[in-house]
Amino acid sequence: MSDRLDVRKTYKLFIGGAFPRSESGRTYEVTSSRGAFLANAAKASRKDARDAVVAARKAFGGWSTRTPYNRGQILYRVAEVLEGRRDQLVAEVRAAEGVTEKRAHGLVDAAVDTWVWYAGWSDKLAQVTGNANQVNGPFFNLSTPEPTGVVAVAAPQASSLLGLVEVLAPVLVGGNTAVVVSSYARPLPSITLAEILATSDVPGGVVNVLTGDIAEVGSWLAGHLDVDALDLTGVEDPDLARELEAEAAINLKRIVRPGTPTAPDLARITPFLETKTVWHPIGV
Amino acid sequence: MPKFDYAPAPESRSIVDLRASYGLFIDGEFTDGGGTPFKTVNPADEEVLAEVAEADEADVDRAVRAARRAYEKVWGPMPGRERAKYLFRIARILAERSREFAVLETLDNGKPIKESRDVDVPLVSQWFFYHAGWADKLEYAGLGPNPRPLGVAAQVIPWNFPLLMLAWKVAPALAAGNTVVLKPAETTPLTALLFADVCRQAELPPGVVNIVTGAGETGRLVVSHPDVDKVAFTGSTPVGREIARTVAGTDKRLTLELGGKAANIVFDDAPLDQAIEGIVRGIFFNQGHVCCAGSRLLVQESIAQEVLDRLKARMATLRLGDPLDKNTDIGAINSAEQLARIRDLAATGDAEGAERWSAPCPLPDRGYWYAPTIFTGVTQAHRIAREEIFGPVLSVLTFRTPSEAIEKANNTPYGLSAGVWTEKGSRILAMANRLRAGVVWANTFNQFDPASPFGGYKESGYGREGGRHGLASYLEGTR
Numbered sequence: 001m002s003d004r005l006d007v008r009k010t011y012k013l014f015i016g017g018a019f020p021r022s023e024s025g026r027t028y029e030v031t032s033s034r035g036a037f038l039a040n041a042a043k044a045s046r047k048d049a050r051d052a053v054v055a056a057r058k059a060f061g062g063w064s065t066r067t068p069y070n071r072g073q074i075l076y077r078v079a080e081v082l083e084g085r086r087d088q089l090v091a092e093v094r095a096a097e098g099v100t101e102k103r104a105h106g107l108v109d110a111a112v113d114t115w116v117w118y119a120g121w122s123d124k125l126a127q128v129t130g131n132a133n134q135v136n137g138p139f140f141n142l143s144t145p146e147p148t149g150v151v152a153v154a155a156p157q158a159s160s161l162l163g164l165v166e167v168l169a170p171v172l173v174g175g176n177t178a179v180v181v182s183s184y185a186r187p188l189p190s191i192t193l194a195e196i197l198a199t200s201d202v203p204g205g206v207v208n209v210l211t212g213d214i215a216e217v218g219s220w221l222a223g224h225l226d227v228d229a230l231d232l233t234g235v236e237d238p239d240l241a242r243e244l245e246a247e248a249a250i251n252l253k254r255i256v257r258p259g260t261p262t263a264p265d266l267a268r269i270t271p272f273l274e275t276k277t278v279w280h281p282i283g284v
Numbered sequence: 285m286p287k288f289d290y291a292p293a294p295e296s297r298s299i300v301d302l303r304a305s306y307g308l309f310i311d312g313e314f315t316d317g318g319g320t321p322f323k324t325v326n327p328a329d330e331e332v333l334a335e336v337a338e339a340d341e342a343d344v345d346r347a348v349r350a351a352r353r354a355y356e357k358v359w360g361p362m363p364g365r366e367r368a369k370y371l372f373r374i375a376r377i378l379a380e381r382s383r384e385f386a387v388l389e390t391l392d393n394g395k396p397i398k399e400s401r402d403v404d405v406p407l408v409s410q411w412f413f414y415h416a417g418w419a420d421k422l423e424y425a426g427l428g429p430n431p432r433p434l435g436v437a438a439q440v441i442p443w444n445f446p447l448l449m450l451a452w453k454v455a456p457a458l459a460a461g462n463t464v465v466l467k468p469a470e471t472t473p474l475t476a477l478l479f480a481d482v483c484r485q486a487e488l489p490p491g492v493v494n495i496v497t498g499a500g501e502t503g504r505l506v507v508s509h510p511d512v513d514k515v516a517f518t519g520s521t522p523v524g525r526e527i528a529r530t531v532a533g534t535d536k537r538l539t540l541e542l543g544g545k546a547a548n549i550v551f552d553d554a555p556l557d558q559a560i561e562g563i564v565r566g567i568f569f570n571q572g573h574v575c576c577a578g579s580r581l582l583v584q585e586s587i588a589q590e591v592l593d594r595l596k597a598r599m600a601t602l603r604l605g606d607p608l609d610k611n612t613d614i615g616a617i618n619s620a621e622q623l624a625r626i627r628d629l630a631a632t633g634d635a636e637g638a639e640r641w642s643a644p645c646p647l648p649d650r651g652y653w654y655a656p657t658i659f660t661g662v663t664q665a666h667r668i669a670r671e672e673i674f675g676p677v678l679s680v681l682t683f684r685t686p687s688e689a690i691e692k693a694n695n696t697p698y699g700l701s702a703g704v705w706t707e708k709g710s711r712i713l714a715m716a717n718r719l720r721a722g723v724v725w726a727n728t729f730n731q732f733d734p735a736s737p738f739g740g741y742k743e744s745g746y747g748r749e750g751g752r753h754g755l756a757s758y759l760e761g762t763r
Binding site (some may be wrong): 065128129131133134135136137139143147148222228238242243245248249250251252254257267274275276277278279280281283 | 334410472497521524525526528529532533534540542698703712715717721722723724725726727728733735737738739741742743744745746748751752761
């Protein structure tokens, strides 16, 4: 290390394609796994959560109606940009999770590969999860998947980057938009990921990242009437998970419960897909 | 439009052998219930049909234990091809006894015999036949090489299609290897109890199907029982919400088929003869007691007057009366409570300034009846345009452009179904893409089939029933 004093980054929220501070002015101290000061992260407020939902809803129309090929290209582009910032992410994951450099490399590589895997699903979902249905009469009848809408995601607490990618990419590939609450103790890689998203053709508002406490933010999202689904993967307290699931019943949000496996799988995508079935008579 | 006078043509009810009282069907036997027995009446004349046992907590527990035992000892381990044969048997017996079921359904529910005979019961048999074929092919359902059943399914069904809803719930559950505890609606328990006799004739092992009768409290006991693995409910959105809260924090899987406020959109190039029939089928089929009913007519402004004139002329020919009469189009409202709800909500249409028109048909003196009714001059703010009425009442709104039609159609917390009427193919597909609803009927309405997934977006619930998607609601993937 030279004697040069480093220029530190201010970690802010990511809402509607911009990086605002918390409207509340609140921050909290983020330390490395060894307790060293890393940064003051923004502590998202109720207003921030609501702004993020507004941004996600606004982005939903455009994102969900892009062709799947285009969506796949954009998500693949995210992987490309991720790849280019591996060193930065390795350093952040090391600091956050206290893992060896080799392990951190493995985690970042897996995050990139996971993103690539999901990107390739975009134009296969209808073929794999849809159906032509043989009904008892002269009708054309076709079932196809459509995105659920705005998905609120509690990202895993331990795995700061890979865990986040594993819950975020499957939401996006189906055409949903997301409001993610990242790991409370290890939030910094999520904001770097947000910077990558902001510079890789993902339209503003498609992903919104809130740093803060899920015990606080979770309730504002679970009870929000313009959120269509809630992924509770990162909620570690069973009582909180139960409360949030119950609160989410207010508008029948689709729920992914804690403990749902996060390894890349189609079963991660389908909870955020609706099946639409179209009928038309056949005749001349 | 001429209206012909027909002589009465009532279907004989002698085919139905009604008992004075019915017990609970648990572990293959009828037993008494611990609750207070209740009466089920014929809504067409308020005659008491039978007394039915009410299941209390101990009864529900007994039913769940019987289902658990049957799941672990018999039905779960049974090879799929054997389960299939039981389900094929059930499908055939239902077809053989179809007239008996149709008459009983019409007596207990009030729906026209034409519908129970030609729609409900044939679909019920088909539902079991379709799912029977799945029982030994689950590894092809797209859920991995060895999908597993969930266990004991708690199922609560509504009164609008009593036996058909039983089939929607029981057939996929059993095909996938689950056992069930089913609670029929308190106003329409009889065909479910007669279904117990079908299980007997098919020699279905005891405990695979258990039927507990009662009202809301019994339903709560069934869905909240700790040893239940799966909850499936069809009914109102408020009750669905309550159930979602009840299962929060458990491992229970949940599917919900809830309310709707479907838009039926008619463009100026629509095939009008078919569209008028589709509007009538959309809202007056089953007295409008249909969660996917086309209760909001969105008609393009340029043809609104013509459509209304033709719709009124067609409505004037609808025959309302004795549900057992084979010429009857509109039967009885299922209960006094539902009739009161329809009247209350329709009254808000008057109060909020919409204009009411009802078909000029005489209503019988006894029983629960409501004449087919339309409201015009309805705005999106009116309660009759926002709330599910679950009765033969249509709200008519107009639009000018396809975008306006989409905006109005989607302007609801529901998202169960929608209809589009136009001769232009590209417009059908564009509208179908933009409508946020689980089922879109284009140039048709209210079609159902066991191979076709059915279920809603948004507050109309989640999960699908029918087809491969519906089967998946009763399986755990292994991929």
